[in-house]
Amino acid sequence: MPHNHRDGHCSHESHEHDHDHSHAANDLGPNDNLFPHIDRANVVALNGTGQGSIVIKPWDQRNNEEVFLESDADDQLILRIPFTGSVRLRSLLLKAGPGDQTPTKVALFPNQPSMDFNDISDKAPVQEFNVPQDRNIAEHAVKTAKFSNVSSLTLFFPASQGADTTRIYYVGLLGHWTERKSDPVITVYEAQANLADHEKIQGTDGNFSTTQS
Structure with a gap:
């Protein structure tokens, strides 16, 4: 069984890459980095050896190889990423590998928050990219018009490039x-008369006028 050594350990020395010269905006990276708007507590990895959120890293940790997500029973992996609002996606950044553990490609499915392996064969990805065997982070630009109102993004890694498992670092x-105007997940709060006294709850903008008693 090749699946009993997944504790986030990696023998590759890459500590010199943990911090680089890009420290703009308190290490948030590019101005359009969506990291603060990912609902990391609810990121799900299917057939993964760890929490899916471990690969959703802050910008200054993007080259860290000590923590990674690896597939478990075979080399397929699904990562479901919900957002805290509505997203117009521009690019996917991906660091994977090493070598044959690099996925052959990544398929993108917007707004499929419950997709699992049973659904994959029934749905065509909106876009997919081949993944190079490269230890650097690759940027894959999406067709923005097809990812203009995204509340969740599902990534499907169908196979490794020859290894028993697929590994993702970042x-x-x-x-x-943009903030959601309404969110069915928190509609229970809309009936509370004291909503305005609470700390702002994501997605309730515009709903106060409907709760007056």
């Missing part, structure tokens, strides 16, 4: 975030 997303 997933980053660039684009424009």
Whole structure:
């Protein structure tokens, strides 16, 4: 069984890459980095050896190889990434590998928050990219018109490039975030008369006029 050594350890020395010269905006990276708008607590990895959120790293940790996500039973992997608002996606950033553990490609499915392996064969990806065997972070620019109102993004890695498992170090997303006008997940709050006294809850803008008693 090749699946009993997944504790986030990696023998590759890359500590010199952990911090680089890009420290703009308190290490948030590019102005359109969506990291602050990913609902990291609810990121899900299917057939993964760890929490999916471990590859959703802050900008200054994007080259860190000590923490990674690896596929478990075979070399397929699904990563479901919800956002805290509506996103107009521009690019996917991906660091994977090494070598044959690099996925052959990544398929993107917007707004499929519950997609699992049973659904994959029934749905065509909106876009997919071949993944190079490269230890650097690759940027894949999406067709923005097809990713203009995204509340969640599902990534499907169908196979490795020859290894028994697929390994992902970092997933980053660039684009424009806007607050949701309504969110069915928190509609329970809309009936509370004291909503305005609470700390702002994401997605309730515009709903106060409907809760007056």
